[in-house]
Amino acid sequence: MSTIATNEYINQPEPEFSAEKMKEVQRIIGLFPEGKQKSALMRILHIAEEEFGGWLSVPTMNYVARLLNIQPIEVYEVATFYTMFNIEKPGKVVLEVCRTGPCMLVGSDQIIEHIEKKLNIKAGETSADGIFTLKTAECLGACGYGPMLQCGKHYHEHLTPAKVDELLDTLRKEHSDK
Amino acid sequence: MVKVIIDDIEVEVEPGTTILNAARKIGGDIVPPAMCYYSKLQGSGGKCRTCLVEVAAGSATDPRPMPKLVASCSTPVNDGMVVKNKTSQRVYDNRAAVTEFLLINHPLDCPVCDQAGECHLQDLGFEHGKERTRYEEKRRTFDPIDIGDKIKLHMNRCILCYRCVYTANQLTDQRVHGVMHRGDHAEISTYIEKAIDNDFSGNVIDVCPVGALTDKTFRFKSRVWFLKPMEASCECTKCAGKAVIWMFGDEIYRVTGRKDKYGEIEDIDGKTAWICNECRFDKKDKSMWKIEGPRVINRHSVISQNQYIADDQIESKKLTGK
Amino acid sequence: MGRKLLLEHANVPGIETFEVYRKNGGYRSVEKALKTMSPQNVMEEVQASGLRGRGGAGFPTGMKWSFLAKPEGVPRYLLCNADESEPGTFKDRYLMEKIPHLLVEGMIVSSYALGCNQSYIYIRGEYMWVLEIVEKAIAEAYSNGFLGKNILGSGYDLDLAICPGGGAYICGEETALIESLEGKRGNPRIKPPFPAVKGLWGCPTVVNNVESIATIVPIVNDGGAEYAKIGIGKSTGTKLISACGNLAKPGVYEIELGLSVEEFIYSDEWCGGIANGKKIKACVPGGSSVPVLPANLITKTAEGADRLMTYESLAEGGFATGSMLGSGGFIVFDEDQCIVRNTWNFARFYAHESCGQCSPCREGTGWMEKVLRRIEHGQGHMHDIDLLAEINKKIEGNTICPLGDAAAWPVAAAIRHFREEFEWHVTHPDEAVKRNFGIASSHMPLI
Numbered sequence: 001m002s003t004i005a006t007n008e009y010i011n012q013p014e015p016e017f018s019a020e021k022m023k024e025v026q027r028i029i030g031l032f033p034e035g036k037q038k039s040a041l042m043r044i045l046h047i048a049e050e051e052f053g054g055w056l057s058v059p060t061m062n063y064v065a066r067l068l069n070i071q072p073i074e075v076y077e078v079a080t081f082y083t084m085f086n087i088e089k090p091g092k093v094v095l096e097v098c099r100t101g102p103c104m105l106v107g108s109d110q111i112i113e114h115i116e117k118k119l120n121i122k123a124g125e126t127s128a129d130g131i132f133t134l135k136t137a138e139c140l141g142a143c144g145y146g147p148m149l150q151c152g153k154h155y156h157e158h159l160t161p162a163k164v165d166e167l168l169d170t171l172r173k174e175h176s177d178k
Numbered sequence: 179m180v181k182v183i184i185d186d187i188e189v190e191v192e193p194g195t196t197i198l199n200a201a202r203k204i205g206g207d208i209v210p211p212a213m214c215y216y217s218k219l220q221g222s223g224g225k226c227r228t229c230l231v232e233v234a235a236g237s238a239t240d241p242r243p244m245p246k247l248v249a250s251c252s253t254p255v256n257d258g259m260v261v262k263n264k265t266s267q268r269v270y271d272n273r274a275a276v277t278e279f280l281l282i283n284h285p286l287d288c289p290v291c292d293q294a295g296e297c298h299l300q301d302l303g304f305e306h307g308k309e310r311t312r313y314e315e316k317r318r319t320f321d322p323i324d325i326g327d328k329i330k331l332h333m334n335r336c337i338l339c340y341r342c343v344y345t346a347n348q349l350t351d352q353r354v355h356g357v358m359h360r361g362d363h364a365e366i367s368t369y370i371e372k373a374i375d376n377d378f379s380g381n382v383i384d385v386c387p388v389g390a391l392t393d394k395t396f397r398f399k400s401r402v403w404f405l406k407p408m409e410a411s412c413e414c415t416k417c418a419g420k421a422v423i424w425m426f427g428d429e430i431y432r433v434t435g436r437k438d439k440y441g442e443i444e445d446i447d448g449k450t451a452w453i454c455n456e457c458r459f460d461k462k463d464k465s466m467w468k469i470e471g472p473r474v475i476n477r478h479s480v481i482s483q484n485q486y487i488a489d490d491q492i493e494s495k496k497l498t499g500k
Numbered sequence: 501m502g503r504k505l506l507l508e509h510a511n512v513p514g515i516e517t518f519e520v521y522r523k524n525g526g527y528r529s530v531e532k533a534l535k536t537m538s539p540q541n542v543m544e545e546v547q548a549s550g551l552r553g554r555g556g557a558g559f560p561t562g563m564k565w566s567f568l569a570k571p572e573g574v575p576r577y578l579l580c581n582a583d584e585s586e587p588g589t590f591k592d593r594y595l596m597e598k599i600p601h602l603l604v605e606g607m608i609v610s611s612y613a614l615g616c617n618q619s620y621i622y623i624r625g626e627y628m629w630v631l632e633i634v635e636k637a638i639a640e641a642y643s644n645g646f647l648g649k650n651i652l653g654s655g656y657d658l659d660l661a662i663c664p665g666g667g668a669y670i671c672g673e674e675t676a677l678i679e680s681l682e683g684k685r686g687n688p689r690i691k692p693p694f695p696a697v698k699g700l701w702g703c704p705t706v707v708n709n710v711e712s713i714a715t716i717v718p719i720v721n722d723g724g725a726e727y728a729k730i731g732i733g734k735s736t737g738t739k740l741i742s743a744c745g746n747l748a749k750p751g752v753y754e755i756e757l758g759l760s761v762e763e764f765i766y767s768d769e770w771c772g773g774i775a776n777g778k779k780i781k782a783c784v785p786g787g788s789s790v791p792v793l794p795a796n797l798i799t800k801t802a803e804g805a806d807r808l809m810t811y812e813s814l815a816e817g818g819f820a821t822g823s824m825l826g827s828g829g830f831i832v833f834d835e836d837q838c839i840v841r842n843t844w845n846f847a848r849f850y851a852h853e854s855c856g857q858c859s860p861c862r863e864g865t866g867w868m869e870k871v872l873r874r875i876e877h878g879q880g881h882m883h884d885i886d887l888l889a890e891i892n893k894k895i896e897g898n899t900i901c902p903l904g905d906a907a908a909w910p911v912a913a914a915i916r917h918f919r920e921e922f923e924w925h926v927t928h929p930d931e932a933v934k935r936n937f938g939i940a941s942s943h944m945p946l947i
């Protein structure tokens with residue numbers, strides 16, 4: 001395997017932030033001294049991901065590079081380094097189940113298995129209806145409240161198979177008609 | 179000036195000099211191997227850990243030994259420092275371990291690799307490698323990719339020394355390749371299909387210590403030791419035009435910069451003589467060059483030296499006057 | 501019940517707002533410091549307190565501050581390390597979520613002491629909602645005159661901002677944090693130069709953990725000497741412990757250093773014993789990178805003395821029979837847990853989180869993970885166990901940053917104390933596989 005982005009999105013036009021988001025982006029850039037605008041990269045990538053379909057396509061990254069006046073390669077390097085950024089288009093909802101020791105001690109393996117069975121996918125895959133992408137994550141800082149998963153900005157803690165079922169149902173309802 | 183003792187040999191160097199450069203000032207076999215450090219590239223070094231040495235005494239004022247081995251390429255000397263390189267069993271053992279780490283995921287494709295014979299990893303393996311691998315796992319693999327029509331990337335062979343990244347940063351105005359991902363999945367890539375295309379981008383081939391970045395215009399798959407390296411120069415508007423042309427008969431098979439015994443491009447008239455892409459890739463006709471004489475390949479490499487001597491014995495002897 | 505210096509008001513309704521926080525004595529330390537103390541005075545109180553960094557290494561905070569270079573005309577930066585990613589550790593999140601103003605207050609006083617006019621909090625990206633809570637607290641502090649220009653008419657200016665990471669444990673390492681804050685990959689820097697001389701944007705920089713910075717508040721309020729009265733010897737003050745694993749009552753506790761481990765685990769005031777009435781098998785007392793302790797070495801040292809929650813007592817016996825207080829991530833294993841599986845799990849964590857810059861860590865962590873995976877899945881050989889020990893010895897101490905050591909120690913300790921369990925996995929491959937209660941993660945790709 002070699003990482004060369006060849007998906008169909010690569011030649012799409014660059015997206016653009018709304019005027020309102022742009023204000024937020026400018027505020028973030030303003031948190032750093034003159035000439036250190038690159039420091040805003042991480043936060044802006046989070047915003048870009050939220051705004052532009054839950055992932056960072058090549059045009060999105062090129063756009064961010066242009067905004068910050070840096071080389072596109074600097075953005076690709078960062079986006080591939082940090083695990084939170086999706087460089088491939090995921091489902092509408094990304095479930096990230098913590099699999100690290102403390103969560104494993106209280107049953108994260110079973111939760112992962114349960115979701116795998118329920119959605120008929122393996123970790124790393126997206127469900128057939130395109131709604132759920134299941135991922136595993138390393139320690140999310142909720143060790144005392146495990147098993148847990150992260151979905152967007154939310155932590156769902158003290159999971160049980162029953163709670164997972166409920167969560168999946170709610171999320172499916174929320175997203176299936178969009 | 180500060181005084182340092184390396185493997186029982188004393189040397190005086192400027193304050194701030196690294197242990198490795200102090201050792202290079204002494205020269206010979208007490209110089210630690212360096213796979214990632216490249217003196218002409220700012221910021222390089224510290225990554226491969228092959229240059230680890232033991233500091234038996236930190237300085238004259240604080241003669242305590244340093245508890246850990248240190249990377250000689252990025253540790254500055256202190257006055258009165260005592261360093262052990264080849265006189266330390268610990269260094270030897272840990273260097274062997276680093277060599278093993280570098281080799282576990284390295285393909286065993288030396289027989290088909292263009293770099294064979296001038297590969298620093300091959301040398302390192304020869305000097306510090308174990309006879310048999312203890313690695314029973316699957317090696318990580320990547321597909322070779324073309325970075326434009328001039329450069330080929332065999333990521334399998336890369337040791338992530340970052341030299342090519344520094345080169346692109348420091349020699350070209352736009353870097354288009356870099357390191358993607360992280361950990362043992364880290365890889366050199368352009369991420370999007372893109373040629374590294376810039377007047378000086380070809381230098382990434384010269385700095386690569388292994389066969390990960392190779393010259394696609396290298397006309398013929400030939401072992402380098404069958405070629406005759408000649409120092410040659412040309413009138414060039416972009417670079418100093420001082421290169422080594424690698425010949426087979428009357429034909430130029432490839433062009434490289436002039437490398438010193440550490441594999442680094444030499445300084446000529448006080449400037450590092452990086453060559454431009456035109457000289458490297460396009461001037462493959464003997465008439466384009468003024469041949470100055472045979473090039474002595476003065477690497478520490480056991481493998482390559484034997485080979486070149488077989489080829490060039492008489493002429494190189496003449497040249498060095500020995 | 502021990503004294504609470506940080507979490508005393510954590511459960512007061514509305515404490516996350518400026519108003520309630522202020523009513524409960526918040527921002528007193530800023531008033532005291534800026535109006536009655538010089539930066540040097542604050543520094544002296546911190547030195548007198550004996551506070552040791554709460555991020556894991558336990559380096560005395562006052563001493564660290566004294567190393568900060570102060571060249572003329574060059575800005576200095578204080579960075580708060582809220583990257584909290586060491587498995588087992590979730591105390592900083594608790595503090596920021598519950599009483600964000602305590603961190604903001606600590607940042608103001610600490611920045612004042614260090615002479616910084618611009619400070620940043622670097623928080624792990626996954627804590628995005630916590631970032632929003634802290635950002636709100638920062639905004640409130642600005643609008644109430646505790647941040648910005650000429651704070652409380654003292655002539656001291658400070659800007660404070662919070663920035664997210666993007667999912668990388670390594671960015672908790674201070675130089676990786678700095679790189680990340682500069683918008684780059686989180687590759688730790690080669691030291692020297694140290695951040696105290698050349699840190700963020702090449703300027704002198706101090707990096708401190710969330711809890712360390714929050715602790716500056718009570719130290720300034722009550723005086724360093726008063727703070728130092730709590731605890732035992734060089735382990736002064738209180739410490740947040742995030743307890744997890746198979747405990748009856750996992751959670752974040754503020755303890756006075758010196759509490760006995762036995763009381764912490766078994767008393768109803770704290771963790772309430774092992775969950776479901778089981779027996780304890782092992783304990784990792786300070787975050788995943790510290791050595792695991794087998795049952796007989798948890799509440800007692802090898803010498804038979806009571807093991808206490810202090811830097812010294814937990815380390816008693818060195819790596820042979822001791823461990824470390826580390827970040828305070830207290831992980832407890834009950835009798836049903838498999839040490840091999842957990843060791844593999846931790847090894848996988850470190851392999852996943854290695855930045856990949858230096859060869860011993862990049863290659864060594866991946867190698868250990870694969871060997872452990874094989875043993876756990878019934879495909880190990882006896883010689884693999886020695887191979888593991890050998891690999892981790894060759895990673896340890898040979899890397900750019902301590903992640904290499906952090907990856908090596910847990911494996912070394914597990915083999916040291918639980919060798920038979922590894923051997924059992926080799927000699928009983930079928931049963932070993934059956935013990936893998938979940939099949940899920942066994943075939944999962946690394947990334």
Ligand SMILES: Cc1cc2nc3c(=O)[nH]c(=O)nc-3n(C[C@H](O)[C@H](O)[C@H](O)COP(=O)(O)O)c2cc1C
Nearest residue numbers: 553554555581583584585672673674708709712902
């Ligand atoms: C791999 C690695 C990860 C670390 N992660 C954290 C972390 O998440 N939070 C933290 O406060 N310190 C972490 N540290 C320790 C920091 O490098 C640094 O020592 C600490 O933030 C200093 O703060 P303190 O002196 O207040 O403890 C980590 C260190 C290493 C080597």
Ligand code: SF4
Nearest residue numbers: 336337339340342386
């Ligand atoms: S491609 Fe060559 S020069 Fe570049 S990082 Fe890999 S080994 Fe080093």
Ligand code: SF4
Nearest residue numbers: 855857858861899901
């Ligand atoms: S020890 Fe690991 S994490 Fe640290 S610099 Fe080296 S490769 Fe990166």
Ligand code: FES
Nearest residue numbers: 215224226227251
């Ligand atoms: S040459 Fe020093 S670490 Fe690579």
